[in-house]
Amino acid sequence: MTALLSLAGVTAYYGAIQALKGVDVEVNEGEIVTLIGANGAGKSTLMMTICGSPRARDGRITYDGQDITQLPTHLIMRRDIAQSPEGRRIFPRMSVYENLLMGAHGRPAAEASETMEQVFGLFPRLRERRLQRGGTLSGGEQQMLAIGRALMSRPRLLLLDEPSLGLAPLVVRQIFGAIRELNRTTGLTVLLVEQNAFQALRLAHRGYVLVNGAITMAGTGADLLARPEIRAAYLEGGH
Amino acid sequence: MSGTALRSPAARALRDAFLSALVALGIFGVMVGLRTDPGARSLVLSWHPVPVAVAVAIVFFGRLALSGWRIARPAGTAAPRRLAEGMTHAGRYVAPVFLILALTLPLYAGRYYLDLGILVLTYVMLGWGLNIVVGLAGLLDLGYVAFYAVGAYTFAIAATTFGLGFWTCLPLAGLFAAIFGVLLGFPVLRLRGDYLAIVTLAFGEIVRVVILNWVSLTGGPNGISGIPRPTLFGLTFLADGGPGSFADYFGIEPNITQRVIFLFYVILAMALLTNWVSLRLRRLPLGRAWEALREDEVACRSLGINVTVTKLTAFSIGATFGGFAGAFFATRQAFISPESFTFIESAIVLAIVVLGGLGSQLGVALAALVMIGGSEMLRGIIILGVDLVEYRMLLFGIALVVVMVLRPRGLVSGRTPSVSLGRPREISAELVAEGRG
Ligand SMILES: Nc1ncnc2c1ncn2[C@@H]1O[C@H](COP(=O)(O)OP(=O)(O)O)[C@@H](O)[C@H]1O
Numbered sequence: 001m002t003a004l005l006s007l008a009g010v011t012a013y014y015g016a017i018q019a020l021k022g023v024d025v026e027v028n029e030g031e032i033v034t035l036i037g038a039n040g041a042g043k044s045t046l047m048m049t050i051c052g053s054p055r056a057r058d059g060r061i062t063y064d065g066q067d068i069t070q071l072p073t074h075l076i077m078r079r080d081i082a083q084s085p086e087g088r089r090i091f092p093r094m095s096v097y098e099n100l101l102m103g104a105h106g107r108p109a110a111e112a113s114e115t116m117e118q119v120f121g122l123f124p125r126l127r128e129r130r131l132q133r134g135g136t137l138s139g140g141e142q143q144m145l146a147i148g149r150a151l152m153s154r155p156r157l158l159l160l161d162e163p164s165l166g167l168a169p170l171v172v173r174q175i176f177g178a179i180r181e182l183n184r185t186t187g188l189t190v191l192l193v194e195q196n197a198f199q200a201l202r203l204a205h206r207g208y209v210l211v212n213g214a215i216t217m218a219g220t221g222a223d224l225l226a227r228p229e230i231r232a233a234y235l236e237g238g239h
Numbered sequence: 240m241s242g243t244a245l246r247s248p249a250a251r252a253l254r255d256a257f258l259s260a261l262v263a264l265g266i267f268g269v270m271v272g273l274r275t276d277p278g279a280r281s282l283v284l285s286w287h288p289v290p291v292a293v294a295v296a297i298v299f300f301g302r303l304a305l306s307g308w309r310i311a312r313p314a315g316t317a318a319p320r321r322l323a324e325g326m327t328h329a330g331r332y333v334a335p336v337f338l339i340l341a342l343t344l345p346l347y348a349g350r351y352y353l354d355l356g357i358l359v360l361t362y363v364m365l366g367w368g369l370n371i372v373v374g375l376a377g378l379l380d381l382g383y384v385a386f387y388a389v390g391a392y393t394f395a396i397a398a399t400t401f402g403l404g405f406w407t408c409l410p411l412a413g414l415f416a417a418i419f420g421v422l423l424g425f426p427v428l429r430l431r432g433d434y435l436a437i438v439t440l441a442f443g444e445i446v447r448v449v450i451l452n453w454v455s456l457t458g459g460p461n462g463i464s465g466i467p468r469p470t471l472f473g474l475t476f477l478a479d480g481g482p483g484s485f486a487d488y489f490g491i492e493p494n495i496t497q498r499v500i501f502l503f504y505v506i507l508a509m510a511l512l513t514n515w516v517s518l519r520l521r522r523l524p525l526g527r528a529w530e531a532l533r534e535d536e537v538a539c540r541s542l543g544i545n546v547t548v549t550k551l552t553a554f555s556i557g558a559t560f561g562g563f564a565g566a567f568f569a570t571r572q573a574f575i576s577p578e579s580f581t582f583i584e585s586a587i588v589l590a591i592v593v594l595g596g597l598g599s600q601l602g603v604a605l606a607a608l609v610m611i612g613g614s615e616m617l618r619g620i621i622i623l624g625v626d627l628v629e630y631r632m633l634l635f636g637i638a639l640v641v642v643m644v645l646r647p648r649g650l651v652s653g654r655t656p657s658v659s660l661g662r663p664r665e666i667s668a669e670l671v672a673e674g675r676g
């Protein structure tokens with residue numbers, strides 16, 4: 001079986017600083033894969049490199065059998081890949097409804113209302129707040145909106161950058177529950193970047209550990225959770 | 240400064256008012272108090288203390304009143320909420336009333352008011368055009384006058400060298416301005432905020448300087464004269480009538496007012512077109528992408544929006560309307576020179592957009608009316624020996640400061656969602672975060 005998304009020997013730079021040092025990652029169709037690592041390890045960079053900004057300097061990124069390494073960002077994002085970026089980045093002055101519509105940008109209008117119903121089914125809170133301005137939502141609701149907005153383009157692959165950041169444990173559980181539910185019922189493939197290693201590894205089928213721009217460990221979620229070095233570095237004392 | 244916190248609000252207000260009056264004394268003492276009059280052999284400096292005292296007193300008591308109002312309305316409570324709501328509700332009725340007033344103006348207004356109306360409408364159109372760039376797409380453009388100039392010169396050159404008429408040249412002027420919009424857009428794609436503002440400011444100046452120095456094409460400082468007037472389906476509006484003129488065709492007395500009325504309706508139609516296009520665009524995916532871009536560029540990228548194209552279309556569509564307005568300016572004046580396209584024009588149009596409430600169509604129109612019409616009304620009003628019109632820039636400044644203090648999001652600051660479910664709902668001005676975007 002070939003992977004839906006694969007990165008082979010990918011490097012990325014910010015000016016002279018190398019942020020990714022030859023990364024190999026594979027995500028198979030229908031999987032939840034998590035990428036864990038400390039602050040500044042390069043997790044967000046890896047996610048953004050998949051989207052073409054910054055562009056990979058070496059290596060190859062293939063999606064669905066096609067080389068997307070050199071594609072411009074907006075074309076990558078139109079290939080049924082969707083992203084919920086770090087820090088949520090919802091549109092604060094637009095209503096929830098308008099935010100969701102932005103997620104369906106460039107797609108037929110008739111499809112949008114149907115997809116929105118599915119999003120509302122997943123996050124009923126968003127339906128209640130659909131006329132409210134995005135900036136006035138709570139952190140958890142904003143995260144739901146960010147994920148919902150990404151789902152509006154009907155992706156096959158969803159990239160999530162630290163959805164648990166700054167949220168109460170109960171809300172995190174709610175959001176991770178929704179991701180699991182989506183994956184189980186629709187077969188959505190998810191690449192989840194997290195610092196919250198414990199929860200992420202419990203949710204994911206497989207995981208990678210990123211340290212200083214390089215993958216140091218890989219395995220199934222349960223396997224990684226059991227490893228003492230993971231426990232020492234990411235679970236105990238951390239969150 | 241531990242004492243400051245302990246002092247009573249009244250004492251603080253008094254101190255504050257005193258400091259403001261001191262600043263006012265510094266400013267007005269020089270600007271109003273000192274005047275040069277032609278003397279026997281050279282200019283004679285004379286000192287006028289009374290107007291200075293009046294100005295300083297106004298500032299002192301104005302500041303005191305403002306502080307008093309602040310104390311009466313403790314921080315945290317909503318700003319004049321009823322006023323804000325009233326304005327947004329009134330908006331529904333104000334716009335049609337203004338439209339009817341504008342449409343019927345030639346019936347009861349004389350030449351002077353028609354000319355003033357034409358001037359105001361030109362700025363309304365410029366404001367609506369710039370609003371696309373600044374208000375909707377959030378790209379701070381300080382060089383909008385460049386497109387106004389390009390439109391004016393495109394028409395003037397095409398008309399005087401190829402003998403083309405206004406209506407033939409109008410699309411051409413828009414097209415050229417749009418091309419310049421893209422030309423400006425490309426280098427500034429990666430810039431935001433202050434950096435963008437500086438480059439656009441420079442762009443406006445470059446265009447003006449090129450016009451000033453390309454004498455063979457533009458006539459340099461002498462400008463271009465003899466620009467033809469617009470015609471109504473081929474009918475001219477010459478002062479002496481003659482065959483082929485409007486007056487001749489309808490068998491009425493030729494009258495210069497007929498041309499003024501015609502020009503008035505032309506600019507009214509052009510301004511309304513600008514408004515209609517902006518309103519339509521806001522509802523299209525492109526317009527929504529502009530608004531999203533203003534809010535968060537990174538998020539736009541992650542949603543697959545082509546940021547490059549989105550920015551360039553904002554610049555070029557905004558520029559197109561600037562170009563149209565420029566062509567109209569040229570045909571109305573029949574003469575243009577680089578002096579009409581200085582930075583102050585960009586600043587005035589930007590002030591209109593900001594004053595009106597970024598993104599609000601009605602607000603922009605009101606702001607243009609107040610700033611252009613209002614400042615013209617000052618002409619001839621002489622207080623304490625000074626003609627107020629000479630202080631219009633100062634009054635602009637005061638108006639801007641007052642509005643920014645009272646209503647930081649502009650006169651009409653509610654944002655109507657471009658899409659709504661069932662009953663449209665206004666996002667009230669209070670909920671709109673201040674100082675963002
Ligand atoms: N825009 C940028 N310019 C320069 N360096 C950056 C930029 N973004 C991230 N970095 C650097 O790249 C490294 C990886 O950052 P990032 O991918 O954000 O890490 P993570 O998401 O794992 O916390 C860090 O050392 C960070 O300082």
Ligand SMILES: [Mg+2]
Nearest residue numbers: 043044045086
């Ligand atoms: Mg990160």
